Amino acid sequence: MESSPKRRKLDHAGAIATSIELGVHRHNTFVLETQELLKEIRPNYKEKFPDAEDALRRVKKAAEAIEPHDAIPMGEAIAQFERTHKIAIPFPHPKPSRPSNYKFSLAKPAKVNVVGSYVLQTMVKSDSACAVDMVVVMPESLFQEKDYLNLRYFYKRAYFLASLTAAVREELGGGMTFEFEHLGDNGLLPVLVLKTKGAKKTGNHEGDGQSVKKKRKSGGYAIRVIPCAPPDLFSKTKLLPTSNGIRPANSTSGKEDLTATPFYNSTIAAEMSYLAYLNLLHRVCEQCAGFKDACMLGRIWLQQRGIGGRISQGGFGHFEFAAIAALLLRPGSGRKGEPALSSSLGSTQIFKAVLRFLSVTDFANKPCVFGSKKGESTEAVPKEGPAIFDSERRHNVAYKMAPWSVALLRQHAKWSSVLFADDRADQFTPMFIVKADLPQQMYDLMVTIPHNSIQPSKSLDKKGDSWTFQEKLYKVLARALGDRIQLIHIESEADLKWKVSAHAPAETANDILVGIVFDDRNMARKMDKGPDAEDKPNSAEFRRFWGDKSELRRFQDGSMTENVIWTQGTPFAVCEEIVRYILGLHFNLGPHDMEFSGGELPSIIHASAADGPAFIATRKQFDGFERDIRNLEKLPLHVRLVSPTAPELRYSSLRLPPSRYDKDPSRVLDVVISFEASSKWPDNLAAIQRAKIAFLARIGTLLEEDQKDATVIKTRIGLEDSRREIENLAYLDVTYDRAITFRLRIHSDLEEAILERRTKDKLLDQQAKTESADLLSRLRRDCTTLPLHTQTISRFCTKFPSLSPTIRLLKLWFSRHKLSAHFSAEVIELLACHTFLEPYPWNTPSSASTGVLRTLQFLARWDWRDEPLVVDFTGEMTTAEQGQIEMRLEAWRKIDPNMGRVAMFVATSTDASGTGFTAGGGGNSGGARPSKVVAARMTALARSACKLVRNAAPGGETPGFLDTEALFKSSTREFDIVLRLSSKSIRSIICGEDSATARKRRSGSSKFKNLSLGGTASALVERTISSTSAPSIPNHPARMFVDILNQVYGDVIVFFQGEESDGADGDAAAPTILGVWNQQIRARSFRVNLPCSFKPVGKGSSGEDDSDDDDDDLVEVNRMGILAEIARIGGEMVEKIEVNSE
Known part of the structure; x- marks a missing residue:
């Protein structure tokens, strides 16, 4: 199908309509929460901007009182102005040369208007900069027909801005500070920033013997004075994206040979559209009651993701969001000229629709056009680069965006749309509360490139050297990494403000941060295949791009292709190798010119390419052990299940599985065996335990008798550290080739039935019933819940390659902070699984680093006192089932308000009790595991870890450096x-045993209870134990x-x-x-x-x-x-x- 801007518009209109139909009448918790949020974030404008109306009137009065003068030579005008007013005219670079035929004149502004969020009342309390925008429309008499060429418009604009600054300073006196800054980081657009001298001050208040800091608000805000062009100042045909607005000096090329300057042209077009968009937004506000609130929600959503209107923030801010929402509500955006969205929609529905539009519209590769009419020329529509074109106002709303910022915006919109589709998840908190802009939590790999590596640009378009360098960087990395990545984003800090008495600084080159999100399904590939050898042009291009790494190879099927081979072991190391090589080849960056981060955390657990095969080999050995058990023919009962329960058999142990070189015999792999139902079991709990010992002894004997010549099997019965004769007393250790030891325990269905009967027996005293209930809970946990948990975690570790190292890192964090004794391994695994199954506001983690850091962020925010943790393995848990879990938690809190028995409530789709792994076995017998004291410490440590991550973010105390040692280090003080x-x-x-211990054992005493347990059970076990082992x-x-x-x-x-x-x-x-x-x-x-x-x-x-x-x-x-x-x-x-x- 032929591509066209109009077809793109129609396709997305249908997608938006579908999404609205699904949620137009859904008044759920999310809507109520957003209504409360809107109440909280809406500022009090009189308190936030005290005396702002008076200040704006005075600025307008000063602007309208500018003294006009006729055209005079540029050099004379500049010298006279700077000498008189001591204000440096903020010319864009390159500055105009003094010997020039240009002339500057001055006249009173055509119009002065306050625009932006202040007028629309769409500001929020969390805005980092409290600013009121005032546009001053310059009169047409100041300009000539060809002033759109060679920066002439921007030179005259700078002269007008300087004159306006002088007039405003004379009117306001010393009541405000005066600075220049680039509007949206666009070096062509300096603006005047007036700041009130009152700011938030911090003072010390002495009270109760302590120094208490208090913040006093004194009305700190800013007024941005923005000169702009009158509508239709220049012909739209002169500002086409294919047109050239910068003619090189002494150029002999014709117009058709000049490079297009779309950014330069769009900047001038944007200068002429301020009033048009002001009118558009006002009309939509009047027609749609939910528009303003939708814009406020969009503003918060963008802030939480670090996306803003400045070029350094992605070039998509609250204005762009509001403009797209307004265009979707206007006629011409939907089918047959109708609006894509109805004006009767509420704020949350409009907000969801805009996110849906952003998620499905690939406007970086195919322009999206609003309001085009049949037969209308599409010449003004940009053919390349990000483009959301407003036909009525002839403006590309996305002209400040780069391909990587579009990719970031669309990814966040997609992730949010997936969240909206998940009815079971908490939609509000990830959408508006969680900060999703911290690089360490967002990106798997980060590469910092120093500013001195930025190469000068030969481009005529006035994007700047840094932007041009980043464009090439993005294209090279995107091609080199291919399908190994989901996202590449490039960040660079913005230019600073400067005093009006100083000249505008040249483009300041800042370090560049490249953030990469991998696709863990493809990142481990070690060979990149190129074109066939017979395809000469593409083969030559492939070799040019890859350099010496490219080599011609013949495969078994007879084909010969160009290939690139990578040598590193782990998937992360392979991707880092690619980045290092390709940046060195195309940008001459040496090893010391690039700083890599993101792989430090997996190195703490010594992660390597051999980890996965080690777990797989252990699982295969278990499969062999299961076959050996099932092949035993002389067992009195048929084997029903042989279920693994050890972390090593579900890819989640902190240490790698034991091997023949492991000298720690206490490292065993737990296994539970179940037999068919039979009446042969005794109807007595104590007798069942002794029958189990005899059964284990029989299994051990048969295994040793049936072993093959190539396999050496040793078996040994050991006794549990049991305190009651009615609980499990023994286990069987089966060692293969002096390497892996499987610890086998028997599960009897009759035992469970007897215990359940005892809990309901009215003839038993309460102590016996409580004891039976405790044993029943432990039996179900160890023999039913835990095997199912092992099966589930093993399946998800296979599905998500990054889950296993994430669990191991999280266990290390709990271990280093000495919390492992209070948290079962299963709870830690469920915490990590929750991050992968409900990854919002991101996608599923594709590296261990992001996985563990996001889990720590969840722990820092989780209110375990009032909120259950629900891990839905199936994805089919209903709202009613979740409600039952919440009711069960409320019941526990009423029964046990001090949380002595259950502190953390962790439920899954396979175990809705919520207490399977968190009740009993804690610090004291029968107490919560963890206790509320330990759970509170976990929360505090997680918050400290998140603070370290925030400090490592741009603008933090240690930007770019994550202190991994502090993250995993706990003080004993x-x-x-x-x-x-x-x-x-x-x-x-x-x-x-050493000699002293051996003497103790021979004399009948031992340090360990299981080695000195007397009675019939001990005598039975002693007959099966070798005296020399x-x-x-x-x-x-x-x-x-x-x-x-x-x-x-x-x-x-x-x-x-x-x-x-x-x-x-x-x-x-x-x-x-x-x-x-x-x-x-x-x-x-x-x-x-x-x-x-x-x-x-x-x-x-x-x-x-x-x-x-x-x-x-x-x-x-x-x-x-x-x-x-x-x-x-x-x-x-x-x-x-x-x-x-x-």
Whole structure:
């Protein structure tokens, strides 16, 4: 189908109409939230702009009082003016040469109007710059017919602006400061900025012995005075995008040979359209009640994404948003000349429609035309570059935009449109609250190019050297990376203001930041195939672009093509290699001329190309283990399921899966086996546990008997650290080739049925029923929920290549901050999954860096006290199901207002209970996991991490530098107790017993309960254990030590431990366990059954409600005694105890 601007308009009108039909009558929570937002962000104009009306009247009076003069030679006019007024005329570069035939005249303005958001009342409180725009229309008598050529219009405009500045300064006196700046970073358009001298001041107020900072508002705002051209000053045919407005000196070329200057021409066209767009916006405001509010929503949306009207911000600001919304509401934008949008739509519907339009309209490659009429010439429509052309006003609204800024705008619009289509997600917060402009959270790779690498431009169009350099940079990178990327965006800081007494600075070159968002499905490709060898022209072009990297190769199918081969291992490293090479080839940038960032975080976990194959190999070994189990023919029952539950088998363990070189036998892979239903199981919980031990022993014997010659299988039964005979007592360790050990546990359906029956048995006492309910919950978690969780996480890690390293990095963050003991691995994995399944306001993360930083941002914002975390794996959860989860959280908060049993509520589409991984097993037996104290610390640490990310953003304290060490480093000074464990002692426990421990075991005692458990179970196990093999322990010694401390002292001390603190890293720093005293346990009256060691402190009143005696014997926590007990429990494993002074 032939491309045409009109067809583009009709196609998008249909898409917009469809989207409106879907949501035109939807009065949902989003609408109510936006209404509240509009109330909050709408400023009080009298407070924000005090005395602004008076100041504007005085500026207008001064402008209309300009003293006119006839045309005089340019040199004479400049010299006379600057000598008289001490104001440097802000000429654009290059400045006019003094010996010239140009003449300057001066006359009173044709019209003075206040325009922009101040007049339309569409400002918001969060505007960084409080400015009122006033346009001063210059009279036609100042210009000649050919002043559109060679900057003549802009020279006369600068002279008029300087004269206007002198008049305004004389009228206002010293009440304001006077500066020049470039309007929208356009070097052709200097404007006058008047700032009130009152600004926000900060003072110190002494009160309650503390210095409190208070901000006093004193009406700081600015007035921008913008000279502009009268409508129809120059013929529109002279300002076509294909026309040339800059004629080089001494040029011998004809008009047809001159390069077009579309940006220069569009700038002049924009100068003539101020009043036309002012009238357009006023008419639409009168016709559509929701237009203003829609513009305010669009303004907030753009601000949160760092997109603005300045060229350095993308060239698409609130004016462009309002203009597009107005054009969509005007006739001619839809089918058969009708409006694309109805004026009866509400603000949220108009806002959604504009985003939908931006998402589906590729106006960077194909111009979008509004208001074209049949038979009308399209000569004025730009054929290249971003173009949203307004036929009625003959103006390209997107003339300040570059291809990369269009790509960024459209990506954000697409992501927002996807969010609107997701009825289950929270639409409001990602749309208007979350800041989506931080580079570290947005881009996978960032490349900083120093300003001295910018090459001078030979272009006649007045975009500037930096913009021209960025255009070439974008084209080269886009071609080199191809389908490996979703987005390339280029950022550069804007020019600064300057005093009116100083000359306009030359174009200041700033460092360039290139942000790249990868497509993780294609970024790992190591070969780029080019054209066939027989295609000589394209092959030559391919070799010219790739240089020496291009080589001719013959493939097995007989074809010969040009190819480029990349040698790096990881996908991220491959893309970085491409960028380094291509920038060095086309821009002569050496290794020290480019600064790369974005890959620092994965390097902390030593991510490499071998990580994925290591997890896959482990999964294959599990498949082999499952086959061996199912092939056992002498088992009394048929195997129904063999389910993995270990993080290593779902690609999510912090450390890589164990191998034959791993000397840590405590690293085992947990597996649950289920058999067919059978009446052979005893109808008694204790008997079932002993039957399991016999079953495990039988499985171990059969595996060793049926092993193949090439595979060495060793089995060993170990005992759980169980406290009750009715819970699981044993497991079977199966080791293959002295490498991977699978820890097998048995799940019995009858056990679950008996426990469920006991919870409902009215003849049992409450303690027995509570015990049964606790065991039932743990059984379902370990044998039902966890296998399903492993299957789901494994599937999503395969679907999203960046999910696995994101989970590992997030676990490292929790570990480094000593939170791992309080958060189950499954909860951390669900937090990361939430970022991938509901990635708004971005797309799904395509690197581990963005994945973990976005997850930390979610943690910083998540109000876990009142909001459940819902991870919808299927994408089919209904609103009613989500409502039930929220009601379940409310019920928990009513039952347990102090959050002693459940603090964080984490539900999934497969486990709607919300407490499967967060209830029980915490600091104290049966407490919340994590407790509300630990959850609050997690939130505080996440907010500190987000502050580091903000500091690394442009304009932050350390722009361009993300302190990864601070991000993953936690200070021990915040804790009361530091237990430093002995790595040597831990390794000796893990790898075997020393002589002292062996003597203890032979004498009948052992440090670990499972090695000295007596009774029938112990005798049965001893018959299956070789006396020469190393003992099998349920968990890592450091983790078991913390579990014991939690059981004994959990009410008095909150212990913190990281996953790295288990001493398994060999020569790493000694593992530590940190502790904080419970400050709520204070001096109390002596009584029996105190929770821990107390010491007397004298007599007095304890302050307790149940004590009527003012002379009770008071006791307080015996802290030193407790520390001595901890040292005695830990034995040789505790190397040192440090106590931080209060």
